Amino acid sequence: MEYTAEVMDHFSNPRNVGTIEDASGIGTVGNAQCGDIMKIYLKIENDTVEDAKFKTFGCGAAVATSSIATELIIGKTIAEALQITNKKVMDALGGLPSTKVHCSLLAEEALHAAFWDYAQKNDLTIEGVKPPQEHEH
Numbered sequence: 139m140e141y142t143a144e145v146m147d148h149f150s151n152p153r154n155v156g157t158i159e160d161a162s163g164i165g166t167v168g169n170a171q172c173g174d175i176m177k178i179y180l181k182i183e184n185d186t187v188e189d190a191k192f193k194t195f196g197c198g199a200a201v202a203t204s205s206i207a208t209e210l211i212i213g214k215t216i217a218e219a220l221q222i223t224n225k226k227v228m229d230a231l232g233g234l235p236s237t238k239v240h241c242s243l244l245a246e247e248a249l250h251a252a253f254w255d256y257a258q259k260n261d262l263t264i265e266g267v268k269p270p271q272e273h274e275h
């Protein structure tokens with residue numbers, strides 16, 4: 139399978155690249171196998187994702203999935219944002235080649251890690267958010 143036009147668009151022109159100075163939560167995850175790293179920054183106010191930025195040192199699919207994941211969660215409540223799974227991210231991109239599915243998992247994990255960080259900083263429990271896992275390969 140080839141990359142869809144959406145994947146190419148988000149890869150060539152990624153949205154929301156950067157950092158957030160006073161982020162409410164930051165999630166960093168890596169894939170030990172390919173060595174790619176993704177970092178997501180969230181600004182959360184009134185239980186809503188006001189802003190999201192990312193930095194991805196990784197393959198084109200990882201860049202494209204982090205780009206669209208940030209687009210999908212901005213303006214959503216935390217509960218809604220947690221519904222954005224790697225499958226939803228892939229659907230929004232019109233699919234990914236099967237060898238690239240793990241790249242979209244990185245986006246879901248980075249998001250969860252950022253919400254976990256936010257919860258830790260604010261002494262909250264967010265349903266469905268688990269501590270980031272270390273990946274051993």
Ligand code: FES
Pocket residue numbers: 169172173174196197198199200238240241244
């Ligand atoms: Fe590593 Fe895509 S090959 S995230």
